[in-house]
Amino acid sequence: MTITPGAPPPAHHTPLALARGFLTGGVVGASLAALAVGGIIANAPLFAAGFVLPVVYGLLFFLTSAPRRAREAAAVPRTALAVIESLKAIGGESGDIPVRFELSVVPDDQPAYRVETTQDINLVNLSDYRPRGVVVVQYPSDRPWRVQIVKRPTPEWEDRAASARLDSVPEAAKVAAPPKGCAFGFILLLGLLFGAAAVALLFRGDLLNQDDATKSPSAARPTASSTSSTTVVSSASGTVTLGPGQSFLGKGELVRAVGSLTGGEDRRRALSVVVQERLLSIVFAPTGAHSKEFDPSALPYDRFPALVDQARSTLGIHSPTTWQIITDRLTGSLVVRVVVTGPEGTASLDADGQGNVVRRVPAG
Structure with a gap:
């Protein structure tokens, strides 16, 4: 049999195929951006939309292409x-x-x-x-x-x-399926970038507020008070440093310092409070840490000097060099732990939320 060779079909894209590629890229970009932005600004509906959007798009694509698939099956x-x-x-x-x-x-x-x-x-x-x-x-x-x-x-x-x-x-x-080509890939990438940019622009205010909350001018620039102390506050923690010749065991010093970090109508909850001679550090509780957080303003600060004195004199440290008080409720109940160090080693004393001693660990 004599054969007349045929020419392969031209590789081209219809406007509908290019539009579908742009829309697909847009959905992918918007979904990824929704997951990222929703996680950063803690927006649960936006984060969930990152999962739902591609599912809805896939379902719509399946439904709209059903007539074409039916025609192809019937041919x-x-x-x-x-x-x-x-x-x-x-x-x-x-x-x-x-x-x-x-x-x-x-x-x-x-x-x-x-x-x-x-x-x-x-x-x-x-x-x-x-x-x-x-x-x-x-x-x-x-x-x-x-x-x-x-x-x-x-x-x-x-x-x-x-x-x-x-x-x-x-x-x-030889004939083959028309190649995708550069045009389709470019349109797909353009749609992906457009979808991601659209989500970022819609929530740019929330993103800027989130950035300001973590890097606010007040957090970046320490302020000096009339008692020669330095206060630094951020969304995650706060510190107060006293000047030379001062101590947090002085009357009222701790109460004033804690109030400067947690004051206001909506008092901030804490995960831990650490007190040293001239340094106070508070780690604030994030959202969802209810089982481990506590009100730092409700601690028995009037008992702290006596607890430090007991730890320095009754735990076998004859020449204590440093001390610190660590308060947290990581084990369930609130614990005030006084730790002292000296040539003999390290010793600790534990007290409850009212400042009553419940445990001693002597040096050695």
Whole structure:
């Protein structure tokens, strides 16, 4: 049979395909940005939208493409003869294995062409397919590269395949699915950037407020008080440092310092309060830490000097060099722990929320 080689279909993109690519990129970019921005500004609905948006888009895409899939399923495929130029098993050792075929397809009413296709073939039937063998194939009329070998053709086509003698089609007539190309990739990337930027711009105010909360001018610039102390406050912690010659064991010093860090109508809760001779540090409780937080203004500060004196004199430290008080409720109940150090080592004393001693750990 004389074969007239056909030309491969042109690779192009319709405006609808490009618009769909831009929309897909926009949904992906907006979803990723919603997850990131929602996590940063603690916006639960926005964070959840990052998961919901692609699901909704996928469902809408499935519904809108249903008519096209129905038309494709209803279309009658073309049937033709093809000669096997080469075949190669590309995986599997039992049952159905994928085989890559290179075929010369010879339709009755169209130019012949060459195509590559992959199809699962049962290992038992693999010997039925050999180079230069003639087979019956089917393919959609508008997508000739989607060729599939008919494993059980009708008697008429089976007789035609048995008696046919087909020539090979030149490599120049090979057809394939239109490549995506640079235009589609560029449109997809543009949509992704547009979706991410849209979310960031919509919530830029919340992002700026979040940045101000963590790096506010008041937190960056320490202020000196009339008692020569330095106060530094941020969203996560606060410190007060006294000047030379002062001590937090002085009357009223701790109460005033704690008030400067936690004052206001909405008093801040704390995870820990650490007191040293001239340094007070408070770690504020984040959202959701209810089981471990406490009110730092309710501590028994009037008992702190006596607790320090007991720790320095009754725990075997004869020449104490440093001391510190650590208050937290990480173990469940509020604990005020006084730790002293000296040449003999380290010793500690634990008290409850009212300042009553409940445990002593002497040096050594």
